[in-house]
Amino acid sequence: MPGLARLRTPEGLRWVAAAVLVAFAVALPPLAGLVEIVSPDSISANFTVGVLGTSALVLALWAISYNLMLGYTGMVSFAHAAYYGIGAYTVALLYQDMHWTVLQGLVLSPLVAGLAGLITGFISLRAVRLYFSLLTLAISQVCYVIAFEWYSFTGGDNGIHGISLPDFLSNPTVLYYFIAGVVAVCLVIMFGLVRSPFGAALLAIRENRLRAASIGLNVKRYELAVFTISSAFAGVAGALFAIYDNQAFPDLMKWTESAHPIVVTLLGGSGTFLGPALGAAVYTWLANSVGKSLPAQFDIVLGAIVLGIVLAAPGGLGSALDGLRRLAARRSGWREPEKGAGDREALGRIDVSKILAIRPPKPPAERSSGATLLRVEGLNKRFGGLKAVDGVSLKVLEGRRHAVIGPNGAGKSTLFNLLTGQIRPDSGKVVFGGIDITGRRPHQLSRFGIGRAFQITNIFPKLTVLQNLQYSMLAHRGDTVRPFGIADRRYRDEATQLLEVVGLGPVSSLHAGLLSHGDQRALELAISLALGTRLLLLDEPTAGMSPYETKRAMELVNGVVAQQGLTLLFCEHDMDIVFGIADVVTVMHQGSVLAEGSPEAIRANPEVQRIYLGDVDLDTPQTGAGASA
Numbered sequence: 238m239p240g241l242a243r244l245r246t247p248e249g250l251r252w253v254a255a256a257v258l259v260a261f262a263v264a265l266p267p268l269a270g271l272v273e274i275v276s277p278d279s280i281s282a283n284f285t286v287g288v289l290g291t292s293a294l295v296l297a298l299w300a301i302s303y304n305l306m307l308g309y310t311g312m313v314s315f316a317h318a319a320y321y322g323i324g325a326y327t328v329a330l331l332y333q334d335m336h337w338t339v340l341q342g343l344v345l346s347p348l349v350a351g352l353a354g355l356i357t358g359f360i361s362l363r364a365v366r367l368y369f370s371l372l373t374l375a376i377s378q379v380c381y382v383i384a385f386e387w388y389s390f391t392g393g394d395n396g397i398h399g400i401s402l403p404d405f406l407s408n409p410t411v412l413y414y415f416i417a418g419v420v421a422v423c424l425v426i427m428f429g430l431v432r433s434p435f436g437a438a439l440l441a442i443r444e445n446r447l448r449a450a451s452i453g454l455n456v457k458r459y460e461l462a463v464f465t466i467s468s469a470f471a472g473v474a475g476a477l478f479a480i481y482d483n484q485a486f487p488d489l490m491k492w493t494e495s496a497h498p499i500v501v502t503l504l505g506g507s508g509t510f511l512g513p514a515l516g517a518a519v520y521t522w523l524a525n526s527v528g529k530s531l532p533a534q535f536d537i538v539l540g541a542i543v544l545g546i547v548l549a550a551p552g553g554l555g556s557a558l559d560g561l562r563r564l565a566a567r568r569s570g571w572r573e574p575e576k577g578a579g580d581r582e583a584l585g586r587i588d589v590s591k592i593l594a595i596r597p598p599k600p601p602a603e604r605s606s607g608a609t610l611l612r613v614e615g616l617n618k619r620f621g622g623l624k625a626v627d628g629v630s631l632k633v634l635e636g637r638r639h640a641v642i643g644p645n646g647a648g649k650s651t652l653f654n655l656l657t658g659q660i661r662p663d664s665g666k667v668v669f670g671g672i673d674i675t676g677r678r679p680h681q682l683s684r685f686g687i688g689r690a691f692q693i694t695n696i697f698p699k700l701t702v703l704q705n706l707q708y709s710m711l712a713h714r715g716d717t718v719r720p721f722g723i724a725d726r727r728y729r730d731e732a733t734q735l736l737e738v739v740g741l742g743p744v745s746s747l748h749a750g751l752l753s754h755g756d757q758r759a760l761e762l763a764i765s766l767a768l769g770t771r772l773l774l775l776d777e778p779t780a781g782m783s784p785y786e787t788k789r790a791m792e793l794v795n796g797v798v799a800q801q802g803l804t805l806l807f808c809e810h811d812m813d814i815v816f817g818i819a820d821v822v823t824v825m826h827q828g829s830v831l832a833e834g835s836p837e838a839i840r841a842n843p844e845v846q847r848i849y850l851g852d853v854d855l856d857t858p859q860t861g862a863g864a865s866a
Contacts, residue, residue, distance in 0.1 A: 255511050258518075262417060265290045266410045286413045293521040294413075295477045296501060298420045300513035301427060302470035303498035308507030309431055310463050311443035315495045316357060316373035319380040320350040320468040322490030324475025326384065329397035329485035339402060343419070343476045350472020351465050353380075358464035362457055377492040384487040396486025400479060416477050423470055428510055430466070430720050437708045437724035438717035439463055444697040450679040451657070451689055452768060453712040471498075504543055506553025515554050610635040610804050611656075611772060616665035618651055625651040626662070627828035633772070633821075638798060638805040640815045643825035644849055649808045650692060652825070653776050656806075657689045658682050669772065683713065688770030692777045694757040696764075698750025702741055705749050705760060706732035706767050713768045732767065739763045739793060755786035759793060766797065773798065775807035779814060787811070791818065816840065824849060 266286045299321055306312040327349045328342030361372040384391045391397070406412045430436055438459050441449040450456050479485045488494065497520075498513070505516025520539075527538050546553060611633035618626040626648045633639045641649050654660045656667060658679040667675045669685055677685075697705050710728040711717050736742045739759040744752065749760060758778060765773050778794065779787040795818050798805045809815050815822060815836070822839040824831045826849070832842050839845055 251509060251511075254515075258511060258514060262290075262294070266413060286409050289521055289525055291409075291413050291416055291481045292478075293517050294416050294420045295474050295481070296497065296521060297514040297517035298423055298477070299471055299474035300498040300501040300505070300517055301424060301510070302467050302474060304502050304507055304510075304513050305427065305431070305439075305463055305467040305470075307499070307502055308509075308512075309436065309439045309443060310460060312460060312464070313370045314361075314373040314464070315370055315492050316361070316377040316380075317467070317471050317498050318492060318494035319357070319377040319490050320354055320471040321475035321478070321494070322380065322384065322485070322487070323350045323353050324472030325479040325485035325489050326391060326397070326475075327472065328476045328479040329400055330391070332400050333397055339400060339476075339480045343473070343480065346472040346476035347469035350475070351469030354468020354471075355461070355465040358461050358468070362460055362464065374492050374495075377490060377495060381487055381490040381492065384490055391487070394487060396484060398484045400483045400485075402480065402483070406480075412481060416481060419473065419477060423473055424511075424514075427470065431510060432723050432725075433721050434711045434716045434719045434724045434727065435459075435462075437704075437711055440700060440704075441697055441708050441712065444699055445695060447659075447679075447691075448695045448697060449712070451683055451695070452709040452764065453680050453683040453715075454717065455678075455680045459717075500539070500543055502553075503547060504553060506550075508552045512553050519554065608635050609633070610670060611806070612666075612668040613656070614666040614668070616652070616655060616667065617663045618655060618660065619663055624828045626655060629665070629825070629828070629830055631823050631830065631833065633804060633806050635804050636802055637820045638795075638807070638818055639821045639823065640819035641806065641808045641823045641825060642810070642812075642815055642849065643831070646827075647825040648828040649825055650776060651828075653689070653774055653808065657687060657774060683768060686769060686771035687774065688765035688768050688772070689774040690758065690761040690765065690776065690778055692780060694754060694761060696749045696757055696760055699748055701746050702736060702749050702752065702760060703729070703732055703745040706735060706763055709764045709767050735763050735766055738766075753786075754781050755783075755790055758782070758786075758790050762793060762797065766801075770803060772804045772806060775805065775809075777808055777810065779809065779811060787814070794818075 269286050269290075299317070303314075303317045306314055306317075324346040327346040328339050331337040331342040331345065332339060357373075357376045361369055361376065364372050385394050387393065388395075402412070406415060431439070438449070438454050441452070441454060442456055442459055446456050475485075475489065478489070501516040501520050502513045503516070504519060505514065506512030523539060523542070524535070527535055531538065609632050613629060613631050616626055616629045617624070629648070629652060631639075641652065643649055651660070655662050658674075658677050658681070661676045665675070666673060669682075669687065672685070674682060674685060697708070700708065704725065707725065707728050708717075710732060711724060716727065733742065733745060736745050739762060741752075741756060741759055741763065744756070749757065752760065775794070779790060782790060791814055794805070797803065807819075819836055821833065822836055823833045824839060824842075824845050831848065832839060832845050834842070
């Protein structure tokens with residue numbers, strides 16, 4: 238049955254697990270009461286609902302808000318406790334100093350925590366990787382010290398106690414359902430966010446920051462946005478803690494408290510949306526059972542459990558569900574079909590003529606106008622005492638295929654990095670289409686129509702082949718600012734057509750990282766087409782390919798460039814390819830331009846032969862020097 242088959246998929250099983258988790262949360266109060274009736278010696282229903290259930294809900298919200306950064310954007314922050322504490326203090330201070338109700342404080346808490354996240358995130362994101370994490374740790378500690386020392390405002394180390402609740406929240410069960418409702422609303426908002434085009438941008442950044450920038454995403458801006466949003470929801474979680482625990486105190490902000498959402502997220506699984514909620518339920522149960530019987534050894538036991546789960550199931554408890562599904566499938570005799578099984582290499586299925594069905598070819602007059610599309614003037618870049626690029630000047634004419642060659646260390650890749658904004662030049666000018674783009678950042682250059690395939694294949698490996706293309710289209714067309722809608726439904730047909738063009742249609746649902754090297758090159762080219770590229774830069778496009786893959790890949794590139802009237806600037810060591818397709822060849826040596834001209838002129842240049850090409854047979858129409866430096 239189709240319905241049962243859908244439940245066997247990872248996505249279907251996660252929906253079932255989510256439904257079970259939600260049903261358990263809803264049924265917890267009556268279940269606790271029933272257990273108390275059957276076994277009077279057991280924990281009271283009020284304690285189960287009011288303490289265990291409520292704290293698990295708040296912890297789940299706190300961990301899922303953190304997972305927006307860790308699981309969906311790849312950011313490791315140690316400041317999440319600060320925003321949790323700020324949310325708690327917002328409720329407490331408004332109640333104490335302004336006599337607001339806790340509900341008014343709850344409404345204001347995400348705004349205060351979000352503003353704090355915006356300011357501190359702007360500071361932290363000036364650093365990268367480890368230094369970013371260390372900055373967030375310092376920020377959390379600063380917030381803790383302020384709360385601990387400011388007696389006249391925060392109560393110092395005593396904190397603020399005795400927060401009163403409205404009469405309708407005095408019943409533990411009513412309070413539980415109220416907090417459950419607030420948590421549910423927050424989770425629905427966050428779930429919509431991660432499935433939206435904005436969420437697609439976050440996933441792209443998590444997978445590959447460099448490629449994300451090259452498709453038009455301002456990585457820092459999106460990271461700051463998700464940092465702020467995550468902080469706001471952490472503030473809501475902190476406010477809920479102050480409501481059910483009737484207090485706020487400095488230790489809530491201590492940087493060590495940030496370990497709670499991290500441990501819970503790793504325990505439940507950062508790869509799924511509700512994984513941290515499952516981790517929160519398990520953590521709360523462990524804290525109540527093991528923590529009470531072995532309080533001194535609780536951290537050791539918890540650490541051993543988390544370590545075991547990370548080693549056995551790196552995706553956390555959420556990923557373990559997939560293992561159970563496969564085990565149940567094997568026992569029932571059902572076999573999940575292997576994606577791509579039996580398919581030939583995608584490069585063997587290329588039919589360049591299919592491009593005409595999607596993008597009609599430009600008239601011959603428009604394919605090569607002869608106008609200068611890219612002009613480089615006196616470009617310089619030093620790394621210490623090394624002149625990587627030394628006064629390079631060149632012109633790339635529209636519609637032409639321009640090759641840059643030279644031995645290793647000649648400065649070719651550095652030149653490409655300067656042209657695509659990966660690094661900034663020390664001096665010189667780069668003009669594209671009459672616009673000065675010198676020093677522009679990669680996400681800005683992609684919108685001008687400059688596409689690049691990197692020396693090492695650069696894709697989003699854990700996203701599907703189809704998502705690689707869809708998310709590139711979303712980014713290039715400015716849709717990733719939308720926090721609503723479902724990203725995977727947008728541009729699906731157009732992306733599927735482009736994948737058929739480059740021979741990747743049959744493997745569109747496969748994770749891109751599982752493709753062969755040649756197929757990943759084909760995917761990079763498809764991404765460039767999806768971005769409406771005018772100038773395509775290829776840095777050693779056939780590096781690491783077999784002779785068969787090389788032949789098919791260059792047929793694909795040559796056919797697409799010819800039909801679409803693209804301008805090609807490429808760097809290559811295989812001279813058969815260079816002299817076979819290039820209209821103009823620029824030779825670099827020690828960071829400078831040694832020679833430039835037609836392939837025939839370059840082959841005949843004695844200085845180029847001496848430095849790079851070696852002995853060539855000038856009487857042979859197509860040289861097979863195959864030099865590799």
